[in-house]
Amino acid sequence: MKTKIFLVMLVVGAFCAVQPAQAHHAFAAEYDLTKPVTLNGIVTRMEWANPHGWIYLDTKEPNGAVKHWMIETAAPSQLSRHGLKKADFTDGMTAVVKGYQGKTDPGLANGRTLVLKDGRNFYIGSVGGPNDGAEPQ
Amino acid sequence: MDYFRHHAAAAAVLLAAASLLAGCSKPAPEQPPPAAPPYHPVASIREVMNSVIDPNVDVVWNAVKTVIDHGKPIEHAPANDEEWAAVRHGAMTVSEGANLLMMPGRAVAPPGAGSLAPGIELAPDQVRALIDKSPSGWNQFARALQDSLQPAIAAIDKKDAQALFEAGDKIDEVCESCHQVFWYPAPGTSAQASAQAR
Numbered sequence: 469m470k471t472k473i474f475l476v477m478l479v480v481g482a483f484c485a486v487q488p489a490q491a492h493h494a495f496a497a498e499y500d501l502t503k504p505v506t507l508n509g510i511v512t513r514m515e516w517a518n519p520h521g522w523i524y525l526d527t528k529e530p531n532g533a534v535k536h537w538m539i540e541t542a543a544p545s546q547l548s549r550h551g552l553k554k555a556d557f558t559d560g561m562t563a564v565v566k567g568y569q570g571k572t573d574p575g576l577a578n579g580r581t582l583v584l585k586d587g588r589n590f591y592i593g594s595v596g597g598p599n600d601g602a603e604p605q
Numbered sequence: 606m607d608y609f610r611h612h613a614a615a616a617a618v619l620l621a622a623a624s625l626l627a628g629c630s631k632p633a634p635e636q637p638p639p640a641a642p643p644y645h646p647v648a649s650i651r652e653v654m655n656s657v658i659d660p661n662v663d664v665v666w667n668a669v670k671t672v673i674d675h676g677k678p679i680e681h682a683p684a685n686d687e688e689w690a691a692v693r694h695g696a697m698t699v700s701e702g703a704n705l706l707m708m709p710g711r712a713v714a715p716p717g718a719g720s721l722a723p724g725i726e727l728a729p730d731q732v733r734a735l736i737d738k739s740p741s742g743w744n745q746f747a748r749a750l751q752d753s754l755q756p757a758i759a760a761i762d763k764k765d766a767q768a769l770f771e772a773g774d775k776i777d778e779v780c781e782s783c784h785q786v787f788w789y790p791a792p793g794t795s796a797q798a799s800a801q802a803r
Contacts, residue, residue: 492781493789494725494784494789496722496789514672514673515670516672518666518773519780554671560675595778596784
């Protein structure tokens, strides 16, 4: 019985670990405005989905270890409005994301800008984000 | 002068006669007090959001998306009647869930519950005060949520994945607009002003 419960918990835990958070919350409830991050890494996955997109980025830690980031973006319609396309996400692409780290999950961030290798710079911030000058006027 | 005196006397007689007639007629039947509504809200608004709205709108949102894995796009959309029916179920549940939000007498949160993010998201009594200040604004947002589901339901009925994806974006806009008024308002935002601006 205990083994069964453990297995169920393991499966549920694994499922939760790869599912982006869906519930709505205020930006400042989920992300730490005192912890801006600049993440330079390789994009492994992009979820072009409502109500938010998700960029999965691998960065290299000072000790050489790879850190996996999940970065929340605006909804796809807003990304498109700012010129970003699904086709921009190519295999092995590097990118720099600026944003804010999650309050409870150190591998979670909310992206404000995305700079691709060719120098194109996109605003990817969610609605309700801080007024930090990232949003194009 | 006599002319006015004569008319005033006639008016007084008529008034007296009318009063007598009124006194003789049957009194108007007493209106029964308004019946208490037959429904009984059990869940708070927070619980309706967490148990009805949120999980079901996720079904609508997650139905259509593109996952680009190492540069390879994988399109996700309902693939058969059963999957489309599941998404329709979600969309209908959110549509009707909006009515639950409009029902008077529903608590904002369970007794004793506080803000989920103090200092950032309002406490239940603060949300209550905003709703009471502008019940029409609150209801307008709930109706807007309901209305935002209509294009999604139409897209589902046509099995049009792209239209469903686009409808999902509009639903989120409505959610966020309401949250920014009643749940985590920006300083200087008033419920009524925001509702009227819509």
